[in-house]
Structures are given as C-alpha cells and as structure tokens.
Amino acid sequence: MVTSTSPFILCPGPARRPERMELPALTLLLAAALLHTQGSPPARSFELDYENCFRKDGAPFRYISGSIHYARVPRPGWRNRLLKMYMSGLSAVQVYVPWNYHEPLPGVYDFSGDRDVEAFLDLTAELGLLVILRPGPYICAEWEMGGLPAWLLWKPDIVLRSSDPGSNMTEAFGAQRWVEPKGPLVNSEYYTGWLDYWGEAHASTSSARVAQGLEDMLQLGASINMYMFHGGTNFAYWNGADFKDQYKPVTTSYDYDAPLSEAGDPTEKLFAIRTVISKFQPLPVGPMPPATPKYAYGWVALRKYADLLDVLDVLCPSGPIQSQFPLTFEAIKQAHGFVLYHTQLPRDLLDPATLGASPHSICDRGYVMLQKEYQGTLEREGQTTLRVMGREGDALDVLLENMGRISFGANVSDFKGLLGNLSLDSSPLRNWLIYSLDIDSAVQQGWPHAALPKPSSRGRAGPAFYSGTFETPGITCDTFVKFPGWGKGQLWINGFNLGRYWPHRGPQQTLFVPGSVLYAGRPNNITVLELEGAPPTPSLLFLDQPLFNRTLSHSTVAPK
Numbered sequence: 001m002v003t004s005t006s007p008f009i010l011c012p013g014p015a016r017r018p019e020r021m022e023l024p025a026l027t028l029l030l031a032a033a034l035l036h037t038q039g040s041p042p043a044r045s046f047e048l049d050y051e052n053c054f055r056k057d058g059a060p061f062r063y064i065s066g067s068i069h070y071a072r073v074p075r076p077g078w079r080n081r082l083l084k085m086y087m088s089g090l091s092a093v094q095v096y097v098p099w100n101y102h103e104p105l106p107g108v109y110d111f112s113g114d115r116d117v118e119a120f121l122d123l124t125a126e127l128g129l130l131v132i133l134r135p136g137p138y139i140c141a142e143w144e145m146g147g148l149p150a151w152l153l154w155k156p157d158i159v160l161r162s163s164d165p166g167s168n169m170t171e172a173f174g175a176q177r178w179v180e181p182k183g184p185l186v187n188s189e190y191y192t193g194w195l196d197y198w199g200e201a202h203a204s205t206s207s208a209r210v211a212q213g214l215e216d217m218l219q220l221g222a223s224i225n226m227y228m229f230h231g232g233t234n235f236a237y238w239n240g241a242d243f244k245d246q247y248k249p250v251t252t253s254y255d256y257d258a259p260l261s262e263a264g265d266p267t268e269k270l271f272a273i274r275t276v277i278s279k280f281q282p283l284p285v286g287p288m289p290p291a292t293p294k295y296a297y298g299w300v301a302l303r304k305y306a307d308l309l310d311v312l313d314v315l316c317p318s319g320p321i322q323s324q325f326p327l328t329f330e331a332i333k334q335a336h337g338f339v340l341y342h343t344q345l346p347r348d349l350l351d352p353a354t355l356g357a358s359p360h361s362i363c364d365r366g367y368v369m370l371q372k373e374y375q376g377t378l379e380r381e382g383q384t385t386l387r388v389m390g391r392e393g394d395a396l397d398v399l400l401e402n403m404g405r406i407s408f409g410a411n412v413s414d415f416k417g418l419l420g421n422l423s424l425d426s427s428p429l430r431n432w433l434i435y436s437l438d439i440d441s442a443v444q445q446g447w448p449h450a451a452l453p454k455p456s457s458r459g460r461a462g463p464a465f466y467s468g469t470f471e472t473p474g475i476t477c478d479t480f481v482k483f484p485g486w487g488k489g490q491l492w493i494n495g496f497n498l499g500r501y502w503p504h505r506g507p508q509q510t511l512f513v514p515g516s517v518l519y520a521g522r523p524n525n526i527t528v529l530e531l532e533g534a535p536p537t538p539s540l541l542f543l544d545q546p547l548f549n550r551t552l553s554h555s556t557v558a559p560k
Contacts, residue, residue, distance in 0.1 A: 083289055085260070093129050095134065144240050145406070156331075192269065193205045240408075355385065356426075365378070445495075470542075474521070478512070485534070485535025
C-alpha cells in the first residue's frame with residue numbers, strides 16, 4: 001500500500017526531468033517516483049504495519065533521518081552535506097519545499113541552480129538516502145512567511161492558515177483512533193538544538209543530552225527525524241520571524257547548534273549521535289569526511305561608493321510611485337528588501353517637532369533622513385518617534401527594511417513597509433513618492449564595481465554603499481567575515497547576497513561565506529549596504545572560523 005499524503009517517503013529511483021515544473025506537478029512526480037520502475041526489478045512498496053512498525057519492500061523498517069534544507073545550502077555544497085549525513089548512519093533525510101522559493105511571482109516558476117530540487121533528490125538517491133518530503137504549501141521552518149509567497153498578501157483582506165475555533169478535540173482524536181488504533185512510533189522533529197534571534201543569546205544544547213534522548217527513542221523501536229541535522233544559512237532575505245510577545249526576526253545563520261555546523265563541518269554532537277546509531281545498526285564503512293578547508297583572508301579595505309539617496313536612478317530605474325499616503329510593500333508588489341518613502345516638510349520647524357508613527361506601523365525598521373542627513377531609526381519593536389527640525393520643503397526620506405515575515409502563528413499575514421502614515425506633531429504627512437528598490441538586480445549586474453563613484457560630501461552615517469575587492473591565494477575556501485565597527489546592513493560578494501549583519505544586536509558576529517561564491521585568480525567584488533553608520537576606516541575582516549558557532553575539525557574511523 002502506497003499512501004499519497006504528505007510527507008512522502010521516497011525510495012531511490014530514476015525520474016525524467018521536465019524543463020519547467022509547477023509545484024503541483026512536482027508533487028505528483030515525486031509521488032510517482034515511489035512507484036516508478038524500469039525493466040523488472042523487485043516490486044517497491046511502503047506500508048504501515050499497525051502493530052508496531054513500517055514495512056518497506058515487504059520487510060520491517062525503521063528510519064533514522066535528519067533534516068536538511070537545500071534552500072539554505074548553495075548547490076555546490078549539497079553532496080558534501082548529504083555524504084556526511086549518510087556516513088553518520090542516517091537512512092533518510094527530511095526535506096521541505098518552500099513554495100515562495102520556487103514561485104516568486106504568480107505563475108513564474110524557478111527550479112534552476114540552487115532551486116533545482118529534483119537534482120537534490122537525485123543526489124540523495126545516488127548516495128542511498130531515502131527522502132521524507134514535506135512539500136508544503138506551508139512549511140514554517142523559520143523561513144520567510146513560512147514558505148508562503150508574499151504575493152498572497154496582494155489581497156489585503158486575505159486570511160491565511162485560518163482554523164475552526166468551534167472544533168471538538170475529543171471527536172478529532174476519536175476519529176484518528178478509529179482509523180489508527182495502533183501504529184509505529186515516530187518523532188518527526190527531534191530537536192538537536194535551536195535557532196537564534198537577533199538580540200538574544202546564542203542557543204546551545206548539550207551533545208550528551210541530545211545523544212541520550214536519541215538512544216532512549218531508538219531503544220523503543222521508534223523512527224526518528226532529527227531537526228536540524230544541518231541547518232545552513234538564511235541567505236539574502238529568506239529568514240523568517242517569530243511573534244509571541246514581540247516581533248523577533250531570525251538571524252542570518254541557521255546553524256541551529258546542529259550536528260553539522262553552518263559550514264557543514266562535523267561537530268562533537270555529530271560524533272555522539274553517530275556512536276548511538278552504531279549501537280542499533282551497522283554504520284557505513286570508512287571515516288567521516290573531514291571539515292572543509294577554511295581560510296582567513298584577513299583585512300579588506302573598502303571605500304564609500306555613494307549614499308543610497310544619490311543612486312535611486314540605479315536602484316529604481318522605473319521611477320517612484322506617487323501616493324497621497326504611504327503604500328505597503330505588498331501594495332506596490334515588492335516582496336523583500338527595501339523601499340524608500342520620500343516627502344517634504346509641510347512647514348517650518350524652527351523648534352524640534354515630533355516625527356512619529358502609530359504603534360506597529362513601522363515594519364520593520366525605518367531609517368530617517370532629513371535633507372539627506374541621517375536622523376535616526378524607527379523600529380517596529382522599539383523607538384517610534386524622533387525629534388526633527390527643518391524648513392518648509394525640506395526633503396524627508398524614510399528607508400523601510402523588511403526584516404523577515406513571521407513564519408508561524410496567528411500573525412503570519414505580515415505586511416511590510418509603512419502600514420500607517422507618519423506625522424509631525426500628530427499632523428499626518430502627505431504627498432509621498434515611493435521607490436521600489438531592486439538592489440539585488442543592480443549588484444548582480446556588476447554595479448557599483450562597473451560604474452564610477454558618486455561624489456558625496458556627507459559623512460559615514462546613514463544608508464550608503466561601500467565597495468572593495470580581494471583576491472584568493474590560488475584556491476577558494478570557505479571563510480567568515482566580521483564587521484568591526486559597522487552598524488547594520490547587507491553584504492554581497494560577487495553578486496551573491498550573503499544576508500544581514502547586525503553585530504551590535506548580535507548574537508551573530510560573522511557571516512558565513514561559502515568558497516563556492518568566490519573567484520580564484522581574479523578579484524572578488526565586495527558590496528556592502530550599511531544602514532546606520534560605517535567605521536571611520538571602513539574595512540572587513542575575513543576569519544577562518546565563526547565567532548559564536550562551535551565547530552570541530554574532527555576525523556575518526558567508523559566504530560566497530
């Protein structure tokens with residue numbers, strides 16, 4: 001009996017690759033892969049034995065699995081991570097398919113490059129790993145909007161993930177037990193660690209505790225998936241956020257204190273887990289692949305290229321949208337990144353006046369400039385007023401940053417930008433010009449390195465771009481970049497968006513730079529968008545280890 005409900009458990013097997021694939025078509029293909037045969041191999045099956053176990057191909061079966069998200073690992077690193085998972089003794093991997101990662105706009109699909117989920121699944125089959133597939137449409141995973149695409153919010157009154165409050169729990173569980181009085185023991189998400197939020201301490205879980213819990217469950221005959229086995233990185237703008245008492249965005253690193261570190265290196269926790277697994281089933285023969293080489297490229301000097309307000313023609317070539325009142329990201333059909341709101345002071349402010357926002361209308365951070373001079377920051381969960389002075393007609397600009405949409409709970413409909421108007425001494429501001437900024441496209445096309453610098457007489461405070469280059473010594477290695485004296489911003493290397501840095505807020509102090517994004521034998525282009533203020537001598541420091549993730553270069557042979 002093969003069930004078609006999510007999640008799927010897929011057996012390794014070949015499948016033809018279409019040129020373009022919609023998510024529903026992908027789901028059908030993956031379900032069909034379980035049944036697909038060529039020639040006359042033995043019949044494949046996956047069944048539930050309601051006494052106590054699963055049955056695969058007619059035999060009792062118990063899986064030991066680990067979660068890995070292909071969307072958080074650059075494609076060149078897939079094989080390395082999966083091989084280490086296989087050598088750890090895992091029989092399966094659990095994989096999410098983020099809807100918003102593959103359909104960025106309605107009807108526009110992307111299954112290429114890092115998004116080639118079929119190539120990832122082919123690789124798991126090649127390495128002898130089964131797949132527990134969780135295709136969504138909603139995944140949570142501390143991913144931007146839980147995997148739901150932001151364009152769902154183009155309908156302002158949409159209700160996402162609604163539930164029925166008049167449901168009867170006794171009836172619900174009774175219905176489950178009517179069809180499933182017994183069955184295999186399964187832990188689908190056994191946490192090996194936990195995630196980090198900006199402004200909170202780095203999460204850590206002891207190796208001994210994780211290993212002991214795993215052993216206890218395996219002794220009961222349970223099937224287990226460890227979440228996460230390899231966490232990876234929230235590159236670009238893909239991090240999600242939590243909202244309980246307040247809005248809490250997830251850090252760029254999704255290391256998760258997992259058995260394989262953010263860089264894919266074996267940790268003490270991995271070897272403790274591997275030892276436990278060896279007590280219940282044979283491990284693959286051979287040593288665990290070692291940590292990938294890391295390199296400290298050292299200090300790299302940067303120079304200021306331009307203030308953000310001076311390059312709006314590059315970042316928004318279509319020009320601004322005019323509106324009497326501010327419009328949200330969703331209203332102008334922008335999903336991620338940054339939007340600039342511009343207006344003018346309606347009167348002279350010879351004495352300080354209060355520039356303010358209504359509660360929860362700044363989503364999520366607003367960087368305020370008056371006559372192109374940085375005034376300070378307004379925050380969703382923090383300061384919502386500034387004192388300003390100026391003359392009638394002076395330019396007022398507010399750069400709004402989307403820090404990641406809420407990924408679970410009742411607030412998943414998380415609109416971004418200015419959700420309400422700004423006011424001066426309670427008098428609403430009007431006549432806005434709204435710039436939808438496409439910074440990533442400009443950087444990917446070679447800007448600013450292929451352009452002449454824009455002269456600026458202003459200092460180093462406020463949103464501005466900085467650029468520089470460095471070369472590798474013949475080979476490219478993974479590295480970690482530190483931001484001494486910098487405030488908050490975004491980093492690109494060779495057009496690849498490595499994510500957000502925020503050393504003052506922490507706990508993350510370095511960004512992971514995969515060696516696969518670097519060039520050997522030619523300059524590597526660095527682009528930094530600093531939002532608050534760069535140090536007097538702007539430079540970055542490349543290290544051979546992260547500052548807060550514990551990684552061990554461990555190499556051992558398999559236990560006998």
